[in-house]
Amino acid sequence: MLCGKIILLLGLGSFFPRLAAAASGTLPIEALRQLITADPRTSRTIMWQSKTPLENCRLQYQPADGQNRSLPVTMESLYEDRVHNYYYTAYLHDLTPGTTYHYRIWLGNIATPWQTFTTAPTAINDFSALILCDSQCGQSYESWGHAFRTVWQRHPDAHFFAIMGDLVDNGQQEWQWQNFFAAIADVLPRHLFVPIMGNHECYSLIWKFCRPRRYELSYNLPANDSPELQNYYYSYDYGPVHFMVLNTQMLELKDIHPDLLARQKAWLRQDVKNHPAKWRVVLMHKDILAYDEYQEGSKTMMSISDVGYALMPLFDELNIDLVLTGHMHTYRNRGHIHHLAPADNGPVYIMSGPCGNQQYNVPADKHFDRSAIAQPTPPNYLLLSVQEEKLTITCYTVDGEFIEKMEL
Numbered sequence: 001m002l003c004g005k006i007i008l009l010l011g012l013g014s015f016f017p018r019l020a021a022a023a024s025g026t027l028p029i030e031a032l033r034q035l036i037t038a039d040p041r042t043s044r045t046i047m048w049q050s051k052t053p054l055e056n057c058r059l060q061y062q063p064a065d066g067q068n069r070s071l072p073v074t075m076e077s078l079y080e081d082r083v084h085n086y087y088y089t090a091y092l093h094d095l096t097p098g099t100t101y102h103y104r105i106w107l108g109n110i111a112t113p114w115q116t117f118t119t120a121p122t123a124i125n126d127f128s129a130l131i132l133c134d135s136q137c138g139q140s141y142e143s144w145g146h147a148f149r150t151v152w153q154r155h156p157d158a159h160f161f162a163i164m165g166d167l168v169d170n171g172q173q174e175w176q177w178q179n180f181f182a183a184i185a186d187v188l189p190r191h192l193f194v195p196i197m198g199n200h201e202c203y204s205l206i207w208k209f210c211r212p213r214r215y216e217l218s219y220n221l222p223a224n225d226s227p228e229l230q231n232y233y234y235s236y237d238y239g240p241v242h243f244m245v246l247n248t249q250m251l252e253l254k255d256i257h258p259d260l261l262a263r264q265k266a267w268l269r270q271d272v273k274n275h276p277a278k279w280r281v282v283l284m285h286k287d288i289l290a291y292d293e294y295q296e297g298s299k300t301m302m303s304i305s306d307v308g309y310a311l312m313p314l315f316d317e318l319n320i321d322l323v324l325t326g327h328m329h330t331y332r333n334r335g336h337i338h339h340l341a342p343a344d345n346g347p348v349y350i351m352s353g354p355c356g357n358q359q360y361n362v363p364a365d366k367h368f369d370r371s372a373i374a375q376p377t378p379p380n381y382l383l384l385s386v387q388e389e390k391l392t393i394t395c396y397t398v399d400g401e402f403i404e405k406m407e408l
Helices: 001-007 142-154 174-182 213-218 259-273 306-317
Strands: 029-035 043-051 057-063 069-072 074-080 084-093 100-107 113-117 125-132 158-165 192-196 233-240 239-243 279-283 324-326 331-338 348-351 382-388 388-399 400-407
Touching: 029 174, 043 100, 057 084, 069 084, 069 388, 074 213, 084 100, 084 213, 192 239, 239 259, 259 306, 324 388, 331 400, 348 388
Parallel strands: 029 192, 125 158, 158 192, 239 279, 279 324, 324 348
Antiparallel strands: 029 043, 043 084, 057 069, 057 100, 074 084, 100 113, 125 382, 233 239, 331 348, 382 388, 388 400
């Protein structure tokens, strides 16, 4: 409170990003967001958070031409980095496919402005999605906010966006999460969000591995039949695609969840059986190649990463079509790789990112890389376009430069 008064007295308020929390007379909520569900045709998860408990708040929603309804919400709290945060969740189900709904948060005679979302149609064979990676920033999240708004202005018809891990640079730092959300607060409530955990979500204030409690509470995601690993990995259907979101933090979480890889592989095999689909796409943070990053398992710095050794044979077994990754802060297209060698079949592996301000010079892998972006990597992203008989993956820089297109 004292720091806030000093900022106001010095006239420095304009240098700090505005949060969704507002002035007196409005609900003090932050980071209003809509999250992916297992079936986006008939359900949606709405979340928000606050620095103070909001007792008896509810979510109001209605179809464009329908009656106003309200839902009670669940709340979880976390005290971390000397700050209390309260996380609220409302799960909407039995919705009508292909319908626009209005929603807002309501408490007594105070409410947020109305926002909208549109459920996926009953049958959809043609859609696009934005794939963003590594939004983590140092000092300021202004560049992340600029990137997020720019790609949505360029692709306003995209159905959802994914952030492929390392949403923030340090998973326990309050200012990281505050600024990550604040930078996109004006756009975030209107777009369907698919979050993926990265290794930086698993760092403590002193940069040691830790349980990613802030991430766990920030995103209530589809169930995976393992309550202790809820929100770590999950899947969802969208049109002809079954998306599988995996967790590659076996190293960071080895002391907390030593069976993460085994549990996840067993779940993935069953998940594929339970969800037949035209296309199978995996989204995960760490890449299958190392690119000068030391690997504890193989004791090497290049070629196949520990994650690659752990998961690539399973992707072959399950006939995965496309694997999208991040982590190394660059764009690389490896094309089809079968088991541990380039091939004309097997999954296609593409890595992209970053969308934050952490850029590096990343060495090439002469054996596996088919194409790469210029170094140091400019901020970039993928547009995934889906049709019944074709997947198209296009890489652009945030500034709008076309990098490459690949079709499956």
